[in-house]
Amino acid sequence: MKFKSLTIFLIISSFFLTCILSIWKIMATLQGLSFTNLNVSSVFLIGIILSLAFVLLGNKINHLIKIFSLSFIFSILYYFLNEASPYWYTLGVFLITLFFTNKLKKYSMQSLKEDFISEKIVFDFITLFGIVFFAFVILFPFYIMLVTSFKTQIALLVNPLNFSLDFTMSLTELFKSYFVIFETYNFGRYILISSAVSIGTVIVTLLFAIPAAYAVARLNFFGKNFLSTSILIIYMFPAIVLVIPLYTVFSQLGLRNSIFGLLIVYTATTLPVAIYMLQGYFKSIPKEIEDAGIMDGQNWFGIILKIIIPLSLPAIASVALYVFMIAWNEFLFSLMFLDSPKSFTLSRAIQYLSGDAETPRQYLMAGSVIVTLPVLFIFIYFEKYLVSGLTAGSVKE
C-alpha cells in the first residue's frame, strides 16, 4: 500500500515538475536561447530522485534548509544535463524547484500511509498542473500577440522563435508598428469610430431598455409573459440569419457604410439581454420604496428617474459594460455593412488589413493589441460587475 502510494507520488510529482520546467524552457527558447531538446526523460528521472530525497529526509532537517539545499543540488544537476544555458535560466530553474519542493511540504513517509492518499496526491497535482496549464494556454496567445507587435518583419523571418525585446533600441523603434498603423493605416480614426459606436450603443440601449425593463418588472399588462419569453428566444437567434435581409434593406435605404446603421443594429441585438438583466434587478427592489414615491405624487417617469435608476446603478453599470463589450467586439455586422475604409470599426479595419497578404504581421498584431487592450482593462477593472452581468445575462436561473 505504502509502496503503491509512494510510486504514484514520485511519478506524479516528477511529471508535474517536468511540465513546468518544459514550459520554462519553451519560454526561454522564445527569448532567443537555442535549445533543441526538451530533455524530458532526464528531467523526469532527476525529478523522481528529488521527490524521493524529499520524502526520505522527512522532518529530520528544517524545511527551509531542506528545500534550499535540494533545489540547489537539483539545479546543478539540471545545468549539467542540459545544453549550455545562461545563469538567469538556471536561476529560473532553481526558483521553480524551490516552489515545487515547497509544495511537497505536506508529504512525508508518514503521510503516505493515510487513507486515499494516492487519490489525494493525484488530485493535488492535477490541481497544480491544471492551474499552470490553463494559465499558460490562455496567456500564451496574448503574450505572443503583444511581443510580435514589437518585432520587425526581418527579425521574425530570421528567427521565428526569438521574441526577445531589444531594449537598447529607441522607443520609436520599439513602437514602430504602432506609429505605422496610426499614421499609414489611420487607426486613430477607427478607434474613434469604434468608441463612438460602442458608447452610442450603450446609451441608446439603456434609454430603450430601462423603461421597458421597468414595465416588465413592475406593471401588469396584456402580453407581458409572452414578451418576457420572447426576449429569451430572440436572444438565441443568430446574427447570421439577419444579415441578408438587413443588408438588402439597408442597401436600399442607404444605411450601409453608416455608423448610424450599425448603431441601430447593435442596439436592437443587445436590447433583449439588457432588458432581461435589468428587469431581474428591478424586481429585487422593494416595492414599498416606489409606493412612497407614488404617495409623493410622482408619475411613472419620475419613479424611474428618481427611484429606480439611483437604486439600480450597479446593475445598470454592469449592463452598460456588457453592452459596450459586445458592441466593441462585434465583427459580423461591421464586416457586412462597412465597405468603405472611411467608416470602418477597429475590428473591421484589422480584418481589412489582413486581407492584404503583404501586410506585415507585426502591424496586424499591433492592431490586435489596440483593439484588445481597452476591453481587457475594462474587464480587469470592473470584473466584479461584469461577472455578475455575464451570469445574469446568459442563463435563466
Added chain:
Amino acid sequence: MSDSLSKLEKRTAYTLVLPAVLLVFAIVLFPIFANVWISFKDIELKDIRIPEPRAKKIVKSISENQSELKIIYKLRNSSLIQEIRNVQFQDKFPTNVLPIDLDPRCNFQSKKVVCNFGNWQAKFRENFEITIQNNNGEIIDKKIIKSQKPILSGKADNPLLTTNFTLENFKKVFYENNFVELLSTTFYFTFFGTVGAIIFGISAAQLVNQNIQGRTYMRGILLFPYVGPVVALAYTWTLLLDPNSGTLNALLVNFNIIEQPINLLGQKYITMSILGFEFKLRLALTTVIFFEIWRYFPLAFLFILARLQAIPQSLYEAAEVDGASPIQKFIHITLPQITAIISILFMIRFIWNFNKFEDIFLLTGGASGTRTLPINVYQQGFAVSDIGMGSAVSIVIVILLLSFMVIYFRLIGKRANEV
C-alpha cells in the same frame, strides 16, 4: 386597484415597452420573416437596388460657330434585369437658348425640354441628342449648360417586392450544395465544441474552487479569451499555427517533436494510426473546434463555478467523516449539484455554436472542410452573390434552430417541474 388606475398602468406599460419592442421587431424579427420571402426569389446581390433611369450629359461644339452646341445624353437603365416604365426626362436651358429639330418624343416650353421616353427594357441604352442654338447669335457658355443636370424619373418595381417566386434555391440547397457534408460538418463542430467547452469548464471550475492562492486572479485570467475581441484572438491563433513561420510549428520542429510543420488550419485530413488502426482525422475542423473550446469554455467555467460555490460545505464535511475518497465526493456530491446547470449550458452553447460564424470565418474562411451552415450563408450570399440562395440556407438554419428550441424548452420545462 380602481379600474381607471389599471387602465393607466396598462397605457404606461405599453408606452414604456413599445420603443424597445418596435426596434427589436424591425431589426430582429422582420429579417427572419424577410428571409422566407427572399429565399423563394431568384435574386442576386447586384439586383437589390431599385432600377433607375440614368443620363450622362456631354456637351460638344458642332462648328466654329459657338452659338450652336450639340448635347449628347447617354441614357441607360441601371438594372440589367428589370424594366423601367414611363420614363420622364427634363432638362433646363438658359434664356434665349432654343433647341433645333427636337426629337418628336419631346417638347420645349418655358426654357425646359421635357421628354416622354416610355418604357425602358432591362439593359436599355441610347445616345439621345439635342442641338441647341442661341437665338441672338451670342456664344453659349458650355460650363453653364454642363452644370445643369437633367432630371429623370420612372416607375420600376422594387426587385425585392415583385411576386415571381421559385423553388430553385431550396432545390440547390438540398441537391447541389453537398448538403449532407455541410450538415455533418456543422453538427460535428457544434457537438464537439459544446462538449469540449463544458468539460474544460468543469475542470477549470473544479480547480479554481479549491483553496488556492490568487483564486480571484485566476478567475479573471480564465475569462480573457471570452471577453477579448474575436478578430484579434483569431488572428493571433492563425499566426501561432501558421505552417511557415508560426510559433507553434517552429517550436515543435525545434524540439524535434515533429519533422515537418503541420498546416493545422489548411489541411483537411490527417492520417493517424492508433494501435495499428489507421483513421483520418479532420484536421482543420478539429483545430477550429479547439479554438472554439478555448474561447468559450470560460463561460461554462463561470456558471459551473458559481454553482460549485453555492454547494454547502457541510456536505463535503459529512462525506469526509464517512470516509469518502475525493473521487467519490466528486461523483456523489459535486456532479449531482451541477447537472442542472450543465444541461442548460449544453443547450445554450449548442445553439450558439450552431450559429457560430466569425470564428470559423476568420480562421479558415470555411476552407479545408470547415464549411458550416452559417459560413455557407455568407459564401452563397456574398461570395457567390446569390442572395436568394443565402436566404434559403438561413431558413434551413432557422428551422433547425426552432426545433432545438422546442426540445430545449420541453426539457427545461420538465426539469422545472421536477425541482
